Amino acid sequence: xxxxxxxxxxxxxxxxxxxxxxxxxxxxxxxxxxxxxxxxxxxxxxxxxxxxxxxxxxxxxxxxxxxxxxxxxxxxxxxxxxxxxxxxxxxxxxxxxxxxxxxxxxxxxxxxxxx
Amino acid sequence: xxxxxxxxxxxxxxxxxxxxxxxxxxxxxxxxxxxxxxxxxxxxxxxxxxxxxxxxxxxxxxxxxxxxxxxxxxxxxxxxxxxxxxxxxxxxxxxxxxxxxxxxxxxxxxxxxxx
Numbered sequence: 001x002x003x004x005x006x007x008x009x010x011x012x013x014x015x016x017x018x019x020x021x022x023x024x025x026x027x028x029x030x031x032x033x034x035x036x037x038x039x040x041x042x043x044x045x046x047x048x049x050x051x052x053x054x055x056x057x058x059x060x061x062x063x064x065x066x067x068x069x070x071x072x073x074x075x076x077x078x079x080x081x082x083x084x085x086x087x088x089x090x091x092x093x094x095x096x097x098x099x100x101x102x103x104x105x106x107x108x109x110x111x112x113x114x115x
Numbered sequence: 116x117x118x119x120x121x122x123x124x125x126x127x128x129x130x131x132x133x134x135x136x137x138x139x140x141x142x143x144x145x146x147x148x149x150x151x152x153x154x155x156x157x158x159x160x161x162x163x164x165x166x167x168x169x170x171x172x173x174x175x176x177x178x179x180x181x182x183x184x185x186x187x188x189x190x191x192x193x194x195x196x197x198x199x200x201x202x203x204x205x206x207x208x209x210x211x212x213x214x215x216x217x218x219x220x221x222x223x224x225x226x227x228x229x230x
Contacts, residue, residue, distance in 0.1 A: 006158070034218070043205060043220045093158055095218075104218070106151075108158040
């Protein structure tokens with residue numbers, strides 16, 4: 001199947017700093033990408049839908065100024081956690097929809113720990 | 116509106132015995148249904164999907180699921196569990212006719228396999 005790469009896989013940062021997580025579709029174009037957050041032993045929670053060339057659509061309760069999403073090309077979406085705090089520590093997963101077929105593929109996830 | 120309920124948060128089986136992970140869904144539109152597997156600190160891997168073709172769907176690693184519209188169920192089965200099957204399993208529903216094709220995740224079922 002198609003490959004979605006997330007970088008970094010693990011990141012530890014100090015409280016108050018900003019962290020950027022990248023989601024790349026390596027062998028296909030993705031008009032739409034999705035960002036999820038997953039707490040330990042829980043399901044995935046959709047944070048936002050990222051569309052190439054336009055503003056992201058955020059789910060209710062997700063702070064758009066806190067979680068900045070940019071989808072500047074058909075193969076790259078980024079999630080920036082601004083002024084991170086310990087409560088932002090979580091596993092963040094992206095998925096990308098193949099433009100031509102609509103299939104969805106998931107990245108391997110990024111573990112963020114804020115000290 | 117769409118929703119999905121995984122009836123068991125945890126299932127434990129012995130190696131070599133059958134696996135049954137239960138999932139019920141609710142959808143006002145023709146649904147697409149998926150089962151994903153997640154190993155610790157990893158992203159999601161698609162096991163199988165139902166998209167209005169054959170009701171008995173065969174997936175990877177010996178898993179299969181049967182779509183039963185009358186029971187609004189999409190249970191995941193495997194005849195003989197292997198130690199490597201121990202993981203978290205998510206049942207997912209979506210419809211491109213509703214909510215723009217967003218994935219709605221169940222709460223997950225943790226499968227343990229005893230030697």
